[in-house]
Amino acid sequence: MAGNLTTENIHDIEAEQLWIVGGGEDLPSDTNGKSANNNSLVVSFGEFLIDFVPTVGGVSLAEAPAFKKAPGGAPANVAVCVSRLGGTSAFIGKVGDDEFGRMLANILKENNVDNSGMRFDHSARTALAFVTLRADGEREFLFFRHPSADMRLRESELDINLIKQAKIFHFGSISLIEEPCKSAQLAAMNIAKNSGSILSYDPNLRLPLWPSAEAARKGIMSIWDQADLIKVSEDEITFLTEGGDPYDDNVVMKNLFHPNLKLLIVTEGPAGCRYYTKTFKGRVPGIKVKPVDTTGAGDAFVGGLLSSLASDLNLFQDEKQLREALAFANACGALTVTERGAIPALPTKQAVLETLTKHHG
Numbered sequence: 001m002a003g004n005l006t007t008e009n010i011h012d013i014e015a016e017q018l019w020i021v022g023g024g025e026d027l028p029s030d031t032n033g034k035s036a037n038n039n040s041l042v043v044s045f046g047e048f049l050i051d052f053v054p055t056v057g058g059v060s061l062a063e064a065p066a067f068k069k070a071p072g073g074a075p076a077n078v079a080v081c082v083s084r085l086g087g088t089s090a091f092i093g094k095v096g097d098d099e100f101g102r103m104l105a106n107i108l109k110e111n112n113v114d115n116s117g118m119r120f121d122h123s124a125r126t127a128l129a130f131v132t133l134r135a136d137g138e139r140e141f142l143f144f145r146h147p148s149a150d151m152r153l154r155e156s157e158l159d160i161n162l163i164k165q166a167k168i169f170h171f172g173s174i175s176l177i178e179e180p181c182k183s184a185q186l187a188a189m190n191i192a193k194n195s196g197s198i199l200s201y202d203p204n205l206r207l208p209l210w211p212s213a214e215a216a217r218k219g220i221m222s223i224w225d226q227a228d229l230i231k232v233s234e235d236e237i238t239f240l241t242e243g244g245d246p247y248d249d250n251v252v253m254k255n256l257f258h259p260n261l262k263l264l265i266v267t268e269g270p271a272g273c274r275y276y277t278k279t280f281k282g283r284v285p286g287i288k289v290k291p292v293d294t295t296g297a298g299d300a301f302v303g304g305l306l307s308s309l310a311s312d313l314n315l316f317q318d319e320k321q322l323r324e325a326l327a328f329a330n331a332c333g334a335l336t337v338t339e340r341g342a343i344p345a346l347p348t349k350q351a352v353l354e355t356l357t358k359h360h361g
Helices: 005-016 074-084 099-110 160-164 181-194 213-221 234-240 249-256 297-311 319-336 349-360
Strands: 041-045 049-054 067-072 088-096 114-121 128-133 139-144 168-171 198-201 229-233 263-267 272-276 281-285
Touching: 041 074, 041 181, 041 297, 049 099, 067 074, 067 099, 067 128, 074 088, 074 099, 074 168, 074 297, 088 099, 088 160, 099 114, 114 160, 160 181, 168 181, 168 297, 181 198, 198 297, 213 234, 229 234, 229 297, 234 249, 234 263, 249 263, 249 272, 263 297, 263 319, 272 319, 281 319, 297 319, 319 349
Parallel strands: 041 088, 041 168, 049 128, 088 114, 168 198, 198 229, 229 263
Antiparallel strands: 049 067, 128 139, 263 272, 272 281
């Protein structure tokens, strides 16, 4: 995210901590033939890339002696998180027809995520991002996307049957930056909505990827009213409302709640998260842990929440159940920051439940 990424990551952690892990059934990852109304499939759409992270902490990219590669991309992290928690998930996106792209497809397969919706571009490479947390706590990004394969997913390449089976269709805003993937995302959202899927949106602001701050604000808000569920961080609220107080319920409700929204979640990092629906609102405290690497905490939070929601859509109406799901999601986020990397650190359902018992039992 833009600006002070340390705080943002802390927010993400908190949000993640709030998730509830759901649907423990071991459903087959091959979801062909299942109808959307009787499964718990979460389909995640968007970017999947390689992060290169310095082998030592607290250095700038220029000072880093060496880099270690790690799979990255919020939508893919969410898909893996749902699967690791015992749910059923699929990922739709495009990578290069190269070693890194095949590696990413294989990582999904190893994690029981349906990768049949992935496409491979013969002329553009898999996206790369060099990421470091400098000594001053600022996150530094250097993206190689000129263009990268994820930006070149076309509407004609969408796996329509897979999208139609989604109980929850999850997406971000990075695919909205450029064509043709922007049109592909809008078409996929439309197919999902018309098939009765719940639309889940995590804007996941990455300001350096947008042409300008104004373009980012406009692009992120352009699909706001189509989502049933939105997860946003405090920093993103300040950005989207051009300086609004993220802790002011009136700012949040007036600017970010819309008539079709079933649930708005504001993540506060280690502090937990807040939730807003048409009929109730509240806060669920986070779980305090010693952070090692905050990468993926927000994605783990989302994965935790979606896994709970996929097994029981009643969470939207039942505040007690929602609070339990958010405590679960918070724990997912908390556990993820205790280990390095996003995907390697994503927790199992058992680990989350043990953490919740320890903290609340």
